[in-house]
Amino acid sequence: MTEPRLVYKSGEFVPESEATVSIFDTALMYGDMVFEMTRSYNQAPYRLRDHLERLYAGIKILEIDCGLTIDEMEAATLDTIDINRDRMPEGIDYQIMHNVSGGPMALYSSVFPKGIKPTITINVWPLTWHIAPYGPKYESGIHCVVTAQQSVPARLIDPKIKNRSRIYYQMANILARKVDPDAYALLTDEDGYITEGTGNNFYIVKDGTIFTPEGRNILRGVTRAAVLDLSAELGIPCVEKNIEMYDVHTADEAFISSTSMFILPVTKFNDLPVGDGAVGPTVKRLISAFSGTVGVDIVAQAHEYAALANAD
Amino acid sequence: MTEPRLVYKSGEFVPESEATVSIFDTALMYGDMVFEMTRSYNQAPYRLRDHLERLYAGIKILEIDCGLTIDEMEAATLDTIDINRDRMPEGIDYQIMHNVSGGPMALYSSVFPKGIKPTITINVWPLTWHIAPYGPKYESGIHCVVTAQQSVPARLIDPKIKNRSRIYYQMANILARKVDPDAYALLTDEDGYITEGTGNNFYIVKDGTIFTPEGRNILRGVTRAAVLDLSAELGIPCVEKNIEMYDVHTADEAFISSTSMFILPVTKFNDLPVGDGAVGPTVKRLISAFSGTVGVDIVAQAHEYAALANAD
Amino acid sequence: MTEPRLVYKSGEFVPESEATVSIFDTALMYGDMVFEMTRSYNQAPYRLRDHLERLYAGIKILEIDCGLTIDEMEAATLDTIDINRDRMPEGIDYQIMHNVSGGPMALYSSVFPKGIKPTITINVWPLTWHIAPYGPKYESGIHCVVTAQQSVPARLIDPKIKNRSRIYYQMANILARKVDPDAYALLTDEDGYITEGTGNNFYIVKDGTIFTPEGRNILRGVTRAAVLDLSAELGIPCVEKNIEMYDVHTADEAFISSTSMFILPVTKFNDLPVGDGAVGPTVKRLISAFSGTVGVDIVAQAHEYAALANAD
Amino acid sequence: MTEPRLVYKSGEFVPESEATVSIFDTALMYGDMVFEMTRSYNQAPYRLRDHLERLYAGIKILEIDCGLTIDEMEAATLDTIDINRDRMPEGIDYQIMHNVSGGPMALYSSVFPKGIKPTITINVWPLTWHIAPYGPKYESGIHCVVTAQQSVPARLIDPKIKNRSRIYYQMANILARKVDPDAYALLTDEDGYITEGTGNNFYIVKDGTIFTPEGRNILRGVTRAAVLDLSAELGIPCVEKNIEMYDVHTADEAFISSTSMFILPVTKFNDLPVGDGAVGPTVKRLISAFSGTVGVDIVAQAHEYAALANAD
């Protein structure tokens, strides 16, 4: 049996159960923690540096001095992967989470006689259970639902900073599940444009062109950048443009993207079929091409992990 | 020497250092933790039930089933106070913090082999250091600054739910301190109305009437309710009404209120004097009357705690 | 067997099957028809003049010259009731509908060789089937659901003019029924305030006071005026004020009002109980008092009509 | 003398006088009827399939099941044209109107003892009178006026669905005519961008490039698509872009487009000349080229129809 995983915490490695944040931490008080989720393909982290650059853009704007340069953060990340390599099942891909906040607030310093320092955690865990449910969804597609909960516009809370003040994601999830317990919430902004899912980016395909919302009221996903790159390689036009609900209703295909599952087809939107209601050729082509790029058949992997998870 | 304080955590009492939240907790993932800050006067919690009712309104809307009725939560709070009574300096008032979230997200359940349950913490700590800095401010007043960071409107994230998705508070603090390191940030909404400070409510006095923003894009503070009640008792008209910056610039007095300091006079607004720039008679009258009500001279207490803190 | 009902149509009485509007009518081309729904109690129309005054305010603003003074319209209404009195079942209350538009558009005059005149229809029909379903709802209450479909603000289309451009009502109905097939859609405005249902006004009760949205982005219902009058008679404070979703979630009671059913209790809001989830005392008191005022036990009537409808 | 025209109505052909809609139809109750206007050139319908596709996009979103597939609707349209061919003057072009709604509302089913079905009408009529007034306007240009009545944004009522809830068109017409009885109303959105006329699309020409508002708060006209196609053929750049009033004031040319008149030059805007106040070369070139494409000199036709109308 493998030893328990270890977590990098502000300079030390601690057991996973200690991968926690004080209730006096500004991360909770103000929700101003910045984080990243990176996954591996064939046990190699995918676009780690891009994730870290986004992390450092966020902490610059929030004026959090975490004490590590980006190179040091990258090194600490690789150390965390290394130290846990034997603590995770062999040959299984994993997720990496980074968390950075200013640490406990000075106001509460009397509670911390040993002093206060910024909070940094880096931890990894196998993707087995996480990815297992996606298998059938690559084939059936998912159902996206727009609710009364809108995105907070970037001028008020900038979603381009991957931060923790996302209670509106949760409210959107709650409301979407009232329409369909399996639905994925999709957000719109004050102009009625589609923004993003609660943890993923959104795309439609119309007459052979992919459209995805402008990088404004959304997290500019690393996987979104990968989709843009991949489309360019495949010669599929991919345009960043405001998308309205009408455009989804009249699209040929739709899909979402995120770190863990790459992309999932969207075959139902607000209870109506997208296109003919089946997974379309563009989505299939992207999944197939990306599987080639990363050297992992991502649909097969999801099915394989589902089998492992069930066997567990 | 007193023993270390204990924290109520989902049914148990644990050392304060364990008063933490998992990095997989929805409280961090979505910032959807609900919390309360209550303080004591003469070691008796002030309007505890009002705080708990607001807490339960929040978890109802966020559909968090914390497993405790409000009566059970109140009992657990009193237990937490009791168990810590000898662990805090005698005769010193204390703060009580409640935190409630749905606990770690089901998505990450593989990380929690022992299972997942909602997160509840109740903890107390002496107000000595917290209140110490207020002493001189009751006499000088504070400086409130409006920045480019606006309030998030209630239709997007409702501040009437005391929640943790408040990164915009932090941004407002950062920007206000660029104008004056001692400034208190004051927020406005998309209509330009004053809403609240980043953790306090705001008031002006004009021609003998107190005005405070409508209970919309603000936390409806328990101390705000106390100010409304106290004004009624004193026969000072107190009106809930939209306030613009112009109204502050032409007001006779201004002040803020919050749980820990009751009220603080605001004598400077965007670098210009409020009224004649001195603490006004209405603020003095409210402080004096409230001291009588709670049986604690709140200004004297702040000075006394400052002396204790310095002696520490 | 009774003879078929007759409809007043621009000066004549025609069979009900001819109570139609040309597809070239501006009522369809622009949706700019103004209408009214009035009901009888004990076969006497209730507040007919108030309905007609609202109708005439609408056609004034839309600059429709219908050719009848308000007094002539009232007389034509009473004639329509008289002529149909023996054509409706005895002792059954009825609904009256008025429709006024500018008639077919001049652009299409070649299609109307006999000339064009404004469209006016007045028709009546028994309320039996219409009211029958309400019986159990007076006891169980209804479920109101807020969807992504917002009200159109009054500055763009004024709902105070009871007009036919209400496609957004229909979209809200469609979306609400996805959450619960029996749900009643409730609309909000761009500020997140509750406005109205799709054909009814909304109210909450908190600490003994009734609150209903300001008369802005709503139809100012004739029944709403009746509720305000009745509350005043009963000594129940009733305040016109912006209401947010938070206020409904923390209310003691809620209800809607409309011409046909007077008021119905709202016991569920966005899938959460309103107050304790049961019909509250204020709603019961209003229903009982109104039944006295109009001389009709409105709950009993709904049950009686349900029996008649089933027997049909 | 020709026989009276027939109208397709939910499966049957009825006289034109019966081409009506019940006052209980949802088309009137909610203004949620979807419609299309198609015209012929040389007695052949122009881009009929594009019109029907837009019609079916609309009824999909409004969840109206009209009972006909799009192919069946096309066949019924051709049948309607055929059956009326001898009922219209020879050699004259005609307009086709489609209307689809859900039919009378279930609530009022007691009024319809024979049952309820969706409303579908297809009718045709000669364009003689309709087009007659355009003759001189191709030469003088028209006057467009922006009023206080703005477009309803697409997030509230989507104008891309050609629907009947357009009372704001009528209000804009009323207000524009107060400035100039011959003025055409032009709408703007909440951002101040030009959207569309009340039944037409808008364009400016600046330095040899045509600009037309993005396909958002407008009906995406079939003729607009024809203008985009034609410009591409002629090598005139045509850009979909937000247009402000300033841009119209500083444009070289402006014009509107719609099904019946193709395009009309706009030579006056808010009482000020557009460019030098005369019809410009781009407009002339488009009219000439389109006349070639459809095989009809559209300006000559308008003059010819005017002569016929006068002779009538």
Next chain:
Amino acid sequence: MTEPRLVYKSGEFVPESEATVSIFDTALMYGDMVFEMTRSYNQAPYRLRDHLERLYAGIKILEIDCGLTIDEMEAATLDTIDINRDRMPEGIDYQIMHNVSGGPMALYSSVFPKGIKPTITINVWPLTWHIAPYGPKYESGIHCVVTAQQSVPARLIDPKIKNRSRIYYQMANILARKVDPDAYALLTDEDGYITEGTGNNFYIVKDGTIFTPEGRNILRGVTRAAVLDLSAELGIPCVEKNIEMYDVHTADEAFISSTSMFILPVTKFNDLPVGDGAVGPTVKRLISAFSGTVGVDIVAQAHEYAALANAD
């Protein structure tokens, strides 16, 4: 013949022709001059101190240090009146204008070898020509027109500061006169509420109560305060409340107020009659009562001044 009038200019009295502002003055560069218009009744300035207090609120917020205290400004005003008393026709009321700006901008100091100081002007002139045209309007009422030009919201430019950046007033005037050359422009805000005229406040009367817009997106007129005071004295309820166009269309009476003419009845609104289209009893009562208060029959004065102006 009287000597030419003198103008107080930054400490000196100069001929009226020198009552000018440099083109390098911030008053022109930024439009940030603050001003006041006060009139006399029986040659005594009316509520001068109220005007000056508003002036000083404005310059405080704009951080203009004009070098005079408010008392000194009042004295300078009275001096200006005195010095001009014999320079104006006897027994004629006059207008007083105050202008204050920061003076020429430091950037352009090289153009001012003698140095730069704040700009202050105080000047007076007889009201003869100014008031003459009002005579018939007290009897006929005026026509108010709402155009596409909206008020700038107070959060962007605060109209409560009587400042010179009012180009939108001019645009509204231009547009209103296109509807009716004699029309008075009336502004609305982004919510569609009536705000003010371009230099006057607006009121409606409904069922015996006067309503005037809240003191937000308007200049809080000194005459407006006089109307509120006078109504209170007369026992006429006067409520500050958001007013929509619908409210004007359904009002019994309407009127505007400003310094020079006190109030003028509004008998036409957007080309439709207000109430019955005649001057109503409330307006008449206010004019009569105010004439008593100030000791001047204001309608007679306007007629008298018209006679003088014509005789001139």
Next chain:
Amino acid sequence: MTEPRLVYKSGEFVPESEATVSIFDTALMYGDMVFEMTRSYNQAPYRLRDHLERLYAGIKILEIDCGLTIDEMEAATLDTIDINRDRMPEGIDYQIMHNVSGGPMALYSSVFPKGIKPTITINVWPLTWHIAPYGPKYESGIHCVVTAQQSVPARLIDPKIKNRSRIYYQMANILARKVDPDAYALLTDEDGYITEGTGNNFYIVKDGTIFTPEGRNILRGVTRAAVLDLSAELGIPCVEKNIEMYDVHTADEAFISSTSMFILPVTKFNDLPVGDGAVGPTVKRLISAFSGTVGVDIVAQAHEYAALANAD
């Protein structure tokens, strides 16, 4: 010693001290004066015609008939330069200012017994002092600060008309200087997009591409057009696109442009470094290339003028 400069004023040349505007001028009353600032390079006016075309667009929209054609205005400008050539130091570049307004308001005509005519001024002055401070800034860069004062959206006051109603520029300056006395205010619009500085346009550089805000809520600067032209010549992509604060925080370089200084690097934004905090290569390349184009080393000139100014 040189003779004093002369100013063109509505047809005459007057001494500079008379280059003033009456306090009754609509330029002050409504802030509706249109103006231009043009500078010379090597004593030749730069893009004068472009400035005049923008001036004439403005007066067209404001319906000011100034009495001069654009050709006459150009001639008057050249005359003004000529007449002042010997009145300015030799070899020094100069600024030209045009001002046009409708002149004193008709309402105040009694104050102007000689009659009223439009106000036109054209004046020139050497740039020595004006440009002197820029020298070190070309090397250090400037600090741009976003404040609570937003731009007025173009739909309310169009900044594309270079007009005098810019009090919000002044408020932004006041607020920015509270953060840093040397800061340049930068404005944002209601969507949070960067618009412009208070008298300059803004740009960022990211991955070799220049981005500048769309020509909407900004003055479309003549120098901005020059930057677009120059970039095209140099093969640097330059895109007009909405820019958010996040984009500035993550940019490689930033700069502003205006008539007098061409461009200045922005090295600090809201107190955080832009890129690495130093002047970047794109800015340097633009300055160098533009110096070549206009035949003036603009950085050297600023240093030279500083020396002259100090020697003065």
